[in-house]
Amino acid sequence: MVAGETSGDLLAGLLMGGMKVCWPNMQAAGIGGPRMAAQGFEAWWPHDKLAVRGYVEVLRHYRGISRIRAQLAERLLQQRPDAFIGVDAPDFNLGLEARLKAAGIKAIHFVCPSIWAWRGNRVKKIAASTDHVLCLFPFEPELLRSHGIAATYVGHPLADAIPLQAPRAAARAALGLPEQAPVVAVLPGSRRSEIAMIAPVFLQTVALLARQRPDLRFVLPVVPGLRELVEPLLRQHAPDAPLTLLDGRSHEALAACDVTLIASGTATLEAALFKRPMVIAYRMNGLTWQLMKRMAYQPWVGLPNILCRDFVVPERIQEAAQPATLAADVLAWLDAPARMAAVTGRFDELHHLLRRDTGRTATDAIAQILDQS
Template sequence: MSTSAPRLAMVAGETSGDLLAGLLLGGMKSRWPELTAQGIGGPKMAAQGFEAWWPHDKLAVHGFNMEVLRRFREIWTIRRRLGDRLLADKPDLFIGVDAPDFNLGLEARLKAEGVKTVHFVSPSIWAWRGGRIHKIHRSVDHMLCLFPFEPQIYQNAGIAASYVGHPLADTIPLEVPRAAARQKLGLADGVPLLAVLPGSRRGEISHIAPVFLQTVASLARQRPDLRFVLPVVPGLRELVEPLVHAHAPDAPLTLLDGQSHEALAACDVTLIASGTATLEAALFKRPMVIAYQLSPMSWQIMKRMGYLPWVGLPNILARDFVVPERLQHDANPTQLAADVLAWLDDPARCASVQQRFLDMHHLLRRDTARAASDAIAQVLEAR
C-alpha cells in the first residue's frame, strides 16, 4: 500500500448515502490527492473521481414489503459479485457508507479475509434492532459516528469508534442564505412558502407523495397566498408529475430539479418525510412537519423493533418532540395541513425552534471530512 495513494473500495446506497460519501471522498482526497476509490456509488461520489461498478440506486428499497422480496435476489447477487471482485484484488480499505443491511454482511466477509473495514454512519441501534451490535462487531474494524452519544455504545461493545460530526453541518452555513435562495427560485420576500419533500426513493414517494400532495391541495384552498415547491430527485420526475396532476392539479406548486437545499433555505416551513432530509431541514433552521407511511407489514415490524418515542432525527437529537411527527394513519391531509398552519401562524414558536436547531448545528459541526480522514488514516496505518 502507498500511504500517499491508498486504494479504497466503497459502497453507498441511495441519494443520502451518495451525498455523505461524496463529502467524505472530498475530504480524503484533500489528504491523499492520488487516492482511488471504486465500488457502488452515485453522482456526488463520481464528481470526486469515484469509479462506480454499480449505481447507488440499485440498493434503494422501501420498508419490509414485496419490493424488498422482489429485489432480494438482485441485491444479494450484486453483493456476492462485489465481494468476489474485492477479494480477488484486495483494496487497502473498505468503507461502507450507511446501507447497513447490505454493507454489514459484505464487511463481515471482507474482514474475515483480512481486509480492514470502516463503516460510516452508525446504524440506529439506539433506536431499533439493537441486536445488530453483535454483527457489527464481526464486521467493522472502526465505526465513524455522526452523533456525539454514539461512540460510547460501540466502545462498550469492544468496537473502535470515533465521533466525526455530521458532514452536512460543515457544508450547510450557520446563517441560512434565505434571500439568495428565494431570489434563485424567483420568490419575493413576503410570499409564504412550503417546501414539500416526500423522499428520494421510488417506494417512499409512491407511499408518501399522494398524501403530501393532498395536503398541498387543502392548504392551497385555505391559504391562497401560500406557494409550494417540491424538489425532485433526478430521474424521478416521470413518477412525480402524474401524482401532482392527480392530487394537486390546481395548486401553485413548482417542481424543482433537485435544489432541495435551495428549497429548504427559501421556505417558511417544510412538510418532509422522515429520514436524513429532516436533519438537513434542521440545519437550515426550518420549522417542519415530519410524516411517514409504510406498508402495514413494515409498520408492524418497525413498531415491534423500535425503542424510542421519536423517529425524526431532529427530535432524536433534541430528545424531545420539538417538531410534530405524524406516522401511518396520523399522516393524513387534515392533520398535516393543521400542523403546517400551526407553524405559519406562530412566529414565536418558529423562532424558538430555530434557536434549538442553531445549537444543534454547532454541536454537529466538527470538520467531519478531516476527523473521518484522521480515523481512516489510523486504520490504514494499523494495517
C-alpha cells in the same frame, strides 16, 4: 466504497472531499451516485440499485441485491483495496464487510447503525463485521465501545456543508420565489417506494393548504429520475396549486422556505440544519410498519426529535399522516412566530454540536486505521 441511496451518496461525496485533500491520488470505486462521481468515484453499480426500504419491499428485490453483493465481494477480494468503507446501508454493507474483514481487508463503516433506536441486537454483527465505525452523533462511540467496537465521533458532514445562516433571500431569488410570500417546501422522499406511498398525501395536503391560504407558495424538489412519477401525481392531486417542481435543488428549497412538509429520513436533519420548522410524516407498507414499530426503543421517529430528545416538531406516521392533519400542522407553524423562533434556536445548538470538520476528522481516523495494518 458502497453508498446505497441518495442520502448515502451525499454523505460519501462529502467524506470523499476531505479524503482527497489528504490523499489527492486516492482511487475509489464500488457502488455510488452522482455526488461521489463528482469526486472521481468509479461506480460499478449505481446507488439506486440498493435504494429499497422496509422488510416487504426488500424481499421483492432480494435476489438482485444479493447477486450484486456477491459479485462486488469477489471483485474486491481480487483487487484487495487498502480499505473498504460502507456508507450506511447496514443490511447490505455489514455482511459484505464481514467477508472482507475475514480476508484481511480493513472494513470501516461510516454511520453507526441506529442500534439506539431499534434492532439493538445488530451490535454483535457490527462487532464481527467492522474494524472501525465512524459515528455521526456524539453519543454513539461510547455505546459502541461498551460492546468492544472501535469508534470515532466525526460529526455530521452536512453540518459542515450547510451554512450556519441559511441564505434565504438568495435562495428565493434563485428559485424565482417572491421575497415576502410564505413558502412551504414539500419533500416526499427520494425513493420510488416513498413517492408512491407519501407523495399523494403530501400533494393532497398542498391542495388543501392552497385553498385555505391562497398566498402560500410551494416548491417540491424531485430526485433525478423520479420526475415521471411525481408529475402524474401532481396533476391528479394538486393540479391548480401554486407548486413548482425542482430538479434536485433540495438545499435551495429548504433555504428558501418558511416551513417544510417532509418525509422522515436524512432530509429532516438537513431541514434542521437549515433551521426550518417542519412537519415530519411517513407512510410505508403496513406489515413493515407493524414489524418496525414493535422493535422501536424510542418514542421519536424523526432525527431532529431523536437528537433533541423531545418532540420539537410534529411527527405523523402511517394513518396519522392525513391531509387535514398535516395542513393544520403546517399552518400552526406559520401562525406562531414565537414557536418558530424557539425551534430555530434548538436547531442552531444542534448545528454547532454536529459541526466537526467531518472530512478531516474522518480522514484522520481512517489514516490511523490504515497505519495499524
